[in-house]
Amino acid sequence: MPPFARLARAHALSSAGDALVAIGLAGSLFFSISPEAARGKVALYLALTMAPFALVAPLIGPLLDRQQGSRRAVLVGSIAGRAVVCFLMSRHLHGLLLFPEAFAALVLGKAYAVAKAALVPAVVDDPGELVQANAKLTLISAAMGFAAAGPGVLAYQLGGEWVLGLAAVTFAVGVGFGLQIPRASAPVPATAAERAELRGTGVLLAAAAMAVLRGLVGFLAFLLAFSLRADDAPAWWFGVVIAASGFGAVAGAVLAPLVRRFLREERILLGCLIVVAVGGLLAVQQAAGRPAGAVLAFAMGTAASAARLCFDAIVQRDAPDADKGRSFARFETRFQLAWVLGALVPVALSVPTDVGYSIIAIAATVPAVSYLTGRQPWKLTTRGAVG
Numbered sequence: 001m002p003p004f005a006r007l008a009r010a011h012a013l014s015s016a017g018d019a020l021v022a023i024g025l026a027g028s029l030f031f032s033i034s035p036e037a038a039r040g041k042v043a044l045y046l047a048l049t050m051a052p053f054a055l056v057a058p059l060i061g062p063l064l065d066r067q068q069g070s071r072r073a074v075l076v077g078s079i080a081g082r083a084v085v086c087f088l089m090s091r092h093l094h095g096l097l098l099f100p101e102a103f104a105a106l107v108l109g110k111a112y113a114v115a116k117a118a119l120v121p122a123v124v125d126d127p128g129e130l131v132q133a134n135a136k137l138t139l140i141s142a143a144m145g146f147a148a149a150g151p152g153v154l155a156y157q158l159g160g161e162w163v164l165g166l167a168a169v170t171f172a173v174g175v176g177f178g179l180q181i182p183r184a185s186a187p188v189p190a191t192a193a194e195r196a197e198l199r200g201t202g203v204l205l206a207a208a209a210m211a212v213l214r215g216l217v218g219f220l221a222f223l224l225a226f227s228l229r230a231d232d233a234p235a236w237w238f239g240v241v242i243a244a245s246g247f248g249a250v251a252g253a254v255l256a257p258l259v260r261r262f263l264r265e266e267r268i269l270l271g272c273l274i275v276v277a278v279g280g281l282l283a284v285q286q287a288a289g290r291p292a293g294a295v296l297a298f299a300m301g302t303a304a305s306a307a308r309l310c311f312d313a314i315v316q317r318d319a320p321d322a323d324k325g326r327s328f329a330r331f332e333t334r335f336q337l338a339w340v341l342g343a344l345v346p347v348a349l350s351v352p353t354d355v356g357y358s359i360i361a362i363a364a365t366v367p368a369v370s371y372l373t374g375r376q377p378w379k380l381t382t383r384g385a386v387g
Contacts, residue, residue, distance in 0.1 A: 003123035004133060006181045007116070011137050013174030014079055014112060015144040017167045021086060021105060023152035024093075024163030043347050046340045052107045053333040060111045060329055069183035071119045071325065076178035078112035083171035090164035114332060118325045121316045123181070130313035131260040131268075138253040138309065142246075202266060203318055205371050207331055209269045210311045212367045213304045214335040215342030216276060216360055220300055221245075223346040223356040224293050237290055244294045248301020256306040265310035265317075272303035272310075273368035279303075280361030284354055293353065296360070 060074060082105055089101045116137070124133045148170075155162040224241050259268055279299035286292035311331075319327040346356065 001180075003182050004120075004136075006177065007119065007123050008137065008140055010075070010079065010174050010178040010181060011116065012140050012144045013170055013177055014082075015141040016148040017079075017082060017086070017170040017174060018109065019145040019148040020152045020155075020163055020167035020170060021082075021089075023149065023156055024086075024089070024160045024167060025102065026156070026160070043344055046343050046347065050333075050336060050340055051103070052110045053336045056107065056110045056114060056329050056333070060114055060325070071115050071122070072178070072181050072183050074325075075112060075115040075119060075181070076175055078108045078115060079171050079174045079178055081108045082112075083168045083175065086164045086168035086171060090161040090168065093159075093161050093164065110332070114325065114328045117312055117316070117328045119181070120312075127313075127317045128260075130316050131265060131309050132257040134309040134312050135253045135257045138305065139250065142250050142253070203314060206266060206269055206311050206314050207334070209273055209367055209371050210307055210331075211335055211338040212363060213272060213276065213300075213307050215338035216363055217300055217304050218339035218341070218343035219345055219356070219363075220297060220360060222343045223351055223353065224297065226346055226350070227293070227353045227356075228290070231290075233290065240290075240294050241297050244298040245301040248298040248303075249305040251298075252302040252305025252307075253309065255302065256309045259306075260310075265313050268310045269307050270368060270371050272307040273364050273371065275299055275303045277361050277364035277368060280357045280359075280364060283357040284361065292357070296357065300360075 085101050085105045085108065089098055089105070092098050092101060117134075120130065120133055120137075121127070124130055151166065152163050155166050225238070228237050228241070256268060259271075263271075276299065279296050283292040283296045286295075312328075315327050315331065345351065351359070
């Protein structure tokens with residue numbers, strides 16, 4: 001069996017386990033905090049979402065780059081750790097111990113994501129296939145999330161602890177699949193030229209574009225949440241927006257590999273910024289109605305998903321092998337910070353939706369222009385291919 005297929009099997013079980021955890025925690029003490037909480041409490045929650053990244057970046061990143069097999073070991077260890085944590089959460093579902101256990105699950109989940117991203121280049125033969133490989137893993141996540149929903153909902157009829165127990169079993173099976181992934185070769189120490197490439201214009205501009213998109217995702221999510229609540233919108237409208245964003249993420253994973261046949265990753269990133277800018281302008285012209293918000297959520301989900309696949313491919317392609325773990329941990333921390341800062345704006349200020357859509361259009365246009373002009377001298381020396 002090809003190495004990528006083995007990684008894909010482990011990833012499928014990890015994704016199914018994550019979906020079961022979300023179902024199992026529904027209605028628990030962990031989610032019993034009222035959505036009517038004051039903006040200050042919401043802002044505190046956003047700040048706390050940075051905590052897992054504060055642990056992942058300084059601890060997990062260097063561990064991934066330490067020696068042969070360390071990336072597979074972290075990936076398998078994070079799956080095994082979530083199996084144990086799910087078992088503990090099933091016993092403390094309505095107690096205060098659920099909070100630190102849920103936090104541990106979040107940290108392990110972030111560690112898994114970083115390890116997976118760093119491991120992909122070792123199971124893909126051609127760097128030109130990195131976008132396609134990342135897209136396949138994203139689609140597997142979506143498919144397994146839907147597949148796990150059925151058994152999860154049935155088990156929930158017996159109680160959330162049964163769903164968490166099922167999640168523990170799912171993660172345990174995933175450990176077995178993870179151990180079948182070939183151990184990557186020992187990271188070769190990076191040369192000065194390779195380290196300079198990681199700090200080069202191409203990677204930095206791509207990271208800046210990705211940070212803007214992640215910030216706008218957070219901004220739009222809370223802009224629409226507070227807008228719908230202020231308008232006393234029916235609960236199903238929240239579902240429409242969430243579904244639009246989710247379908248957009250799947251669409252981005254489908255489209256990115258197709259577009260990659262004709263354009264390099266850097267140009268796809270630029271196109272994603274343009275899509276968001278145009279989407280914001282069209283939403284403003286639609287008088288900021290609820291359908292416009294849902295359509296913009298779809299466009300944002302599509303662009304952010306495709307951009308993330310391309311950015312991961314850029315780092316997987318250009319980062320020195322000895323620094324891939326550190327690179328992904330560092331960038332993921334920055335992107336999460338951008339998401340939090342973007343989300344804090346509509347939380348701290350009451351932003352009208354039409355003004356918010358205009359902000360999105362402007363915030364995407366400015367970096368798109370900078371990205372287009374800033375990468376001109378760099379693209380002339382870029383090794384490679386189409387575009």
